[in-house]
Amino acid sequence: MENQTFSADIISIEGLKVSPQSSIPAFILLLLIYIFIMVSNIGLVVLITMERSLHQPMYLLFCNMSINDAFGATSIIPRLLGDVFTPITERYIHYIDCVVQAFASHFHAGTSHTVLMIMAFDRYVAICNPLRYATIMTNRMVVKLSSGAWVAAFISVAILLGLTIRLTRCRQVIFNPYCDNASLFKLSCQNLLINHIYGLGSAVVILGSSLGSIALTYLRITIMCLRSKNKTLNSKALQTCATHLTVYIIMLVTSFTPMIMHRRPEWADSGKVASVMFVVVSPALNPIIYGLQCTQLRQKILSVFHGNKVMDGKSFTKEKTFHE
Template identity: 55%
Template sequence: MIFFSSPLFYFCVAQMENYTYNSLILQLEGLRITKTNKHPVFLFLLLTYVFILIANVGIVFLIWTERSLHQPMYLLFCNLSVNDVMGNSLLVPLLAYIHVPPSERFIHYYECVMQAFTSHMYGTNAHTVLMIMAFDRYVAICNPLQYATIMTGKMVIKLTVSAWGVAFVLVGILLGLTIRLNRCRTLIMNPYCDNPSLFKLSCDSVFINNVYGFTFTVVLLSSSIGSIILTYSKITAACLTNKSKSLNSKALKTCSTHLCLYLIMLLSGTIPIILHRFLQYTEYRKISAILFYIVPGSLNPIIYGLQSQEIHRCLSNILQLRKK
């Protein structure tokens, strides 16, 4: 993100919001950070981002370079790691830059729109990618004999394109409805730009935006939760009818990992949505909105890496080769 280097100029521009419409300079409300805790906050954001970057890029590189990990389960997980890197690279360095030390925080409107688009892509992708990962686990456990014929390389590509394509279209419409609006305000009531904060700048009717936004959320959550419930119900039924201990053990490990990732993402994303409806909890909403990026991005590679014996084996082989 490119911020302008003359805060005084943009402060003067911001003061003219009552007299002009469609100002291209917006101001972020940000977090309430005091002088005493600005350095710990900056250090926390910096270290968190470095860890997220190293952990997710590292696991993608490991899967890409190790032939034994060229399996649909791991290849689909790479989408989640790429999404975590994309979302956190957009948000965390920006937060560290503009919030520490506390100052006037200005951003160009077009940069704000791109930031909102990417942030909603991150959240939507998290759902769609975990949905295709659930489909992979369903096929592997409920149809093990047909797994190789169903989950081919082409199928992995189709599922990946579908997950990202659906998210792109849904979010594109969401932001398209917002950028058509005229703006009569310049203050973003959030530490970063998102769609609700953008259309709240408008004095036009936002009825269509609210309807589509509500429909978007309901369709995404119902599809996501519904697919997880359906696939895991069938997986549970398959495990109960099959007396193979090895199959049940494999299902428990892989499915518990996937379900844990899903629950973390769902909980992290639901809390900010709920707090958006309660104005008295504004600061808590801001913090929870930031944690929606940080928590899954940090925990996803750890949980997936700890539960995968194949990843353990590859890492141990690499470490042993380095010792030699």
């Protein structure tokens, strides 16, 4: 059976193992998390877009991350929700749908790295070259950096999946919670050397670039802060850098944890849950971290809720006066 090439376009996907007793709680929890991710991230994008005072490079670049987080969560979570009440033996997916999901998941991961890289560059210019910030980080530069982040990830993932879909298939079962590149090329019995080389090479380039650029950026910022005697400037630099670094560390932890756990057979089921954390934890925490740490953004969010309360109070007063 392993050496037989299947022409069928339907493959089986194991997904998350959820007991019948845990199906409803797992569904409700995952649904609430997904709703929060979409509302918080899209809400911040709408707020930044509509509020002219927030049309600054830092917040516009943050929109990239929010859009990418909403995209990544949408590519994975809805299908997981649909599979919760489906028996493992009856979970099937079309091959083309699996390829699309794999592309989306890797595209989200790659874009997460590239977006955080350009956000680190923005912080570097703002802190180390404040007098030149307005001339360097123009709207045109923001568009170029944002486009470069998305295009670089798109090209890298397109080549990655292109090398995989060229393979013939001799298996029909995916054991991961969702489709990814490794799951797809493991369906083949052909020589996978090229896939392994490119997959490892692209991962090293993306990870190395993000780690190297962010480490260099923060090293330069640290040196500048040590030389500066301005406590106010150092405090603001520490606040913005701590926020960005926290987001980056969360992304690294949630992406590396499943890789480590999958290497231990006894942790296989826990590794499946951990692999979903990348599209759950980071997208849910990122808007909270930035919303709480960025003073101007936090004030705008509070003003929106405060404004709604004021409007509700006015409506109540008018309604009371009308009835009197």
